[in-house]
Amino acid sequence: MRAHPVFGDSLIAGALLLFDLPLIFTHGTAVPDPVVVLVGLLMVVPVVFRRRYPLGSSYVILFGGVLQLATHGDIDSGIPIRPADFVLAVTLYTVVAFEGRRQGLIYLGFLALGTLIWSLWVMGPRTETVFAVFFVVLFFAFSWALGEFVGARRAYHSELEQRLKLLETERDQQARIAVGEERSRIARELHDVVAHAVSVMVVQADGAGYAIKTNPELAEAAMRTISDSGRQALTELRRLLGVLRSSDQSSTQWAPQPGALDLAELAENCRAAGLPVTLEMSGDFSALPAGLGLGIYRIVQEALTNTLKHAGTGASSLVRVARAGEQVALEVVDDGYGTPHDLVAVSGGNGLIGMRERAGVLGGTLEAGPNPGGGWRVRAVLPFAPT
Structure with missing residues (x-):
């Protein structure tokens, strides 16, 4: 019925x-x-x-x-x-x-x-009229009360249905937002991995091309660096693409995300690519939150990648990372004279945008611009707990 x-x-x-x-x-x-x-x-x-x-x-x-x-x-x-x-x-x-x-x-x-x-x-x-009217009024009163009760229940169920529809809409919107955020995160990760590895490989390949006849040993070392950088980039890409393609998480090859303690290896890779890097770290970085450590690593990696791409021949870079209280301050300074970095900033490249987004997600601030003494300077302050 x-x-x-x-x-x-x-x-x-x-x-x-x-x-x-x-x-x-x-x-x-x-x-x-x-x-x-x-x-x-x-x-x-x-x-x-x-x-x-x-x-x-x-x-x-x-x-x-x-x-x-x-x-x-x-x-x-x-x-x-x-x-x-x-x-x-x-x-x-x-x-x-x-x-x-x-x-x-x-x-x-x-x-x-x-x-x-x-x-x-x-x-x-007559007396019968009083009783008849009483029963008529009683029937009407009962009908009114029953109608009020059923109407209230109908309104309540209607409101519940509207709320459920609203919740479903909000759930779908939140799912779309989460998917968009995850895509942006993966895009940043891919950009950081590919841009750094390819920049190192391009620099080493150019050097090997010039030195292959005059200095075969140097060309051989450059080719080894290209090979190592390519393998590392392929490993990172397989890990990220495996997360995207695999519905069964047990089949995905997981690897720990890099952190602040991996900056020494990053600096060594850049030195092998021909960019002299001086790394200065002060404070205890063994207990950093995973997200904060990854953010520090990616910001320094992107800054050094930009130095490799734009600073020009003979440039060097200084990386300072210091933990003071409940925040970490990092600075990457180079003395390059190649492609003006301000043109890169104005063009809105993914590198600078990615660094600012990472700093913003972590609740910190990031400044990037020409260094008063020449070259380019990137400075970020990242708190332990975002406000």
Whole structure:
């Protein structure tokens, strides 16, 4: 009946009609049978459509009650009350439950006016009138209360459905945001890995090309550096792409993310690539949070990569990393004279954007710009706990 409300309402209408039919054949009054039948149909048939058209069906039933009151609703006709009249209480419940309190009050006003006319005109001032009106008012009050209860439940369920839809929408939006953030993170990781490795390989390949005839040993060392850098980059790429492609995490080759303690190896790789790097570290870096250690490593890696790409021949770099209290300050300074770094900054390359994003995610600040003494300077301050 909940899935097919018309079926349930048809059963209600059929039951009322079953009780009202004998009246057509046994009323024994001067009222014509077609009038009695018409009133019965007007008051019973619209019940079938009361959920689909609450106001329309209710006022058709109300019109049937008015027609009954005008034709055979008095004591002289012998039909002051008929079984179909109980439909009026059903329609009051329907209006309150489906259309709200305002429409219910309007409909109740018409019912109260009809009840008043019926009690004064049909019944007259007698004891039976008091009891009849009392029971009519009791039925209407019960219908109103039931309509309020069901209407409140309908409104509550409707609000719950809206909230569930809103939560589903928010969940989908959060999932899309999370996917976008993860893509950005992976893009930064890929950029850091590929840019650094390729920069080292390009520099070493150029050096090997110049030295292959005059200094074969130097060319051989450069080729070994190219090979090592390529293998390291391939390992990082396999790890990142394995996370993207594999739905089974057990089959993914996991490797620890680099941290602040790996800066010495990074500096050594840059020296092997032909960039003199001086590394100065002060403080205890053994207990850094994993995210903070990775951020320090990637910022220094990107800054040294930019030095390799843009500082020019003969440039050197100084890396200072110091832990002071609950924050870490790092600085990468070079004395290059090659491609102006400010052009790189203005162009909005992924390297500088990635460094700023990493510092912002960690709750820190990053400054990048020309060094007053020449060259380029990157400075970042990263707290232990982002605010």
